[in-house]
Amino acid sequence: MTQTPDLAAEIVLSVQDLKTEVATPDGAKTVVDGLSFDLRRGETLCIAGESGSGKSMTALSIMRLLPEPMARVASGSVRLGGRDLCQLGETEMCAIRGGDIAMIFQEPMTSLNPVLTIGRQLREAIFVHQDVSRREAEKRALETLEAVRLSEPKRRLKQYPHELSGGMRQRVMIAMALACNPKVLIADEPTTALDVTIQAQILQLIRDLQRDFGTAVILITHDMGVVAEMADRVVVMNQGKIVEHGAVSEVFERPKDAYTRELLDAVPKLGAMTGQDAVISAAGAGPEPVLEVKDLTVRFDLRGGILDRVVSRVHAVEGVSFSLRAGETLGLVGESGCGKSTIGKALMNLVPWEGSIRVAGRPIPHGRGEADRLFRRDLQMIFQDPYASLDPRMRVGDLVGEPLVIHGLAKGRELRDRVASLFERVGLTPDQMDRHPHEFSGGQRQRICIARALALSPKAIIADESVSALDVSVQAQVLDLLQELQKELDLSFLFISHDMAVVEQVSHRVAVMYLGQIVEVGTRRQVFENPRHPYTQRLMEAVPIPDPARRRDVFKVPIGDIPSPVRALGESVERVRYVDVGDRHLVAEPA
């Protein structure tokens, strides 16, 4: 897989000087600027770049799926088998789309029509390009589902998209794309919305199908790990232009362009911290933990029947215990649905919970009220989506100052001064206080969220996927800021994330969650250098490594999804028992 691209292979797609413009109130803006590349049969070309680099626009331009008339191809050519796609009419283009060039998208959850069955949507893709009977189309649909290794393919044909998980839906998307044996497959961030083990499955699938059918693949991604695992050649884009273009090993080992070097440096690499002890620098770290959670359990009722009684429960969190010392970061990792975010919500009293939570030695009361409000000063939260977690109609200064007002800690002149110093603390300027959230970039908004969380001088901050929505370069800056704040203020972090590399970079200790329980917990070195639980090993194995020299030929991951945490009434979840494998490195006993 890592061999140099076969230069003798036939060129299937040739893009020359492609220029795409988007109409804005200030006139046309060029989002893809003079893009040129060739794609050979059977090769994988990765287009890498951060948000706004024009990589998705490139894909839509090739497919002629741009949201016209707002966006249009201004000049250049896209040649496929002697024809220039930019010159074709809509009818001719319809024959190309799905027939010669197929595409899969980032969001498997929204990319399938919710009111049509999987079978209907697959058959449709076949009927468009092939003159076959309904029965044959049905047979072909079933074959493609088998080809993408979807479990129970016969039953899936009759199911609707909402009955399938994200990974399964992405398999359906791939099946649909491959139904007519296209020459080119464009995959736009195909695994970004998926968990890492599912991502490994999908990447493996794309590789296998490519080998079997000789399809040329354009893989668009922001994830340099995925690039290193998949690409034969790489195109790095920045602000609509190609800044680097070459074989994958060259680009990673000897990047010529400054932007590429920065991008590669910013990428968190799993295993980068190997051999380094995580030292807690808190000067005043006493023996008393800042946050102590014992037997935390969160269950959600599912109702049904005539009287709307509880018929089953989601066991989101089952008997989780951990503690957090001053100045310490505990990384909480796991895949979607494992309960890691629910723990954060329980700590903030946003969901009903059982068990005991102590902050600085005092137990948190259940429910809301005056007593609960006092705890909010010690425990604050930064959420995942900096775009959605700021009220768009409030000034950012008011947003940051609001906690101080609610708790009656400052007003007037003093309030403004304190907010101003918070702004400076997180790397913003006080004159930005009177602006509204939409005037800020994602990274700046996350800084505003951090300033808001800091307003009450908390002892601990829960960071729930707080850097996941950010580009790697911005992500690195925000992570640096969090670590600085920790050193300076002896802050403790509960760092909830699905990203193993980021967790490794910031955590002193790490807890791995699976199906509502912690299956392994220990120091960073214990968990990352010596993972003992099979699930932890599986997670680590699935993470793509941003180094083509360490590319794996086969991802060793079992196929399938994580089991459901929904249980019937009365059915209890067996609590795991821990074995200490040395120096407080706790691992769940295999069931």
Next chain:
Amino acid sequence: MVSYVIRRLLQSALILLGVSLVTFILLYLIPADPARQIAGRSATAQTVENIREQLGLNLPFYEQYVRYLLNLLQGDLGRSYLQKTEVSELIAARLPATLLLMAGAIFCELLIGLTMGLVAALKRNTPTDTTLMVLSFTGVSSPQFVIGILLLYVFAVQLGWFPIGGYGTFMHLVLPSLTLGLLGAGWYARMMRSAMLDVLRQDFIRTARAKGLKRVQVLFGHAVPNALLPIIAMIGIDIGLFMSGIVVVESVFGWPGIGQLAWQAIQRVDIPIIMGVTLVSACAIVLGNFLADMVAPLIDPRIKLR
């Protein structure tokens, strides 16, 4: 599913009970004396008192209400004070005409509204779009008696295409249905437009286009079914809006339905008829919403009735 239907039926019974109570209270409180109406202006105080006793109007409020409910449970809506006929018979005789009018109106508003909305969405931000939206706004904001009289004047009096009023043939149905439906058509046009614009932005529309489907296939195979989801729920609510319109439209066109019956009864304080028509209307509204909720999962598989 079965448990859902049972629960909904129980809820419906409670709603009807509430409607009957509120209507009964309102009619009890109005400063008109049905006994005096029945007896006529020249009747003696004694006659009026006799009639009052005969009808049970002298009883305390709760006793009157309980009596009414007990009769209602046996399917007895009482007798009209003035026409001396069973209320149920009066309503039964006029209900088919009203149902026919409503069916015609729903057809008109869906046909006109959905088409306008669809075209407006596809021609977004063009003069066509603006014109259609101005028209829909006119439809929404014009009183029905104005639309009715206008249509009557132009198409029946001036052009002579349709009969001026009455009931019986398809031609009789057109203008009343149109009058009753135009208001809703305006709403549906706006709803359909925004629903379509919303759906056309969705990822699965891009997927459908990426498959190589033609524009028409994408539109009617993928976009429209999704855009119809909010419309279905709206039709259920609509039946309630119709009830007020029906009184006006039936009067303008001399349509022999329950709207006219109600109008005459209100003028003469014929309480049993008013109660009966109100309850039948309430039933229609409850039933309409119920049907809309039952149809929704057939169109949207994500909706589960439980």
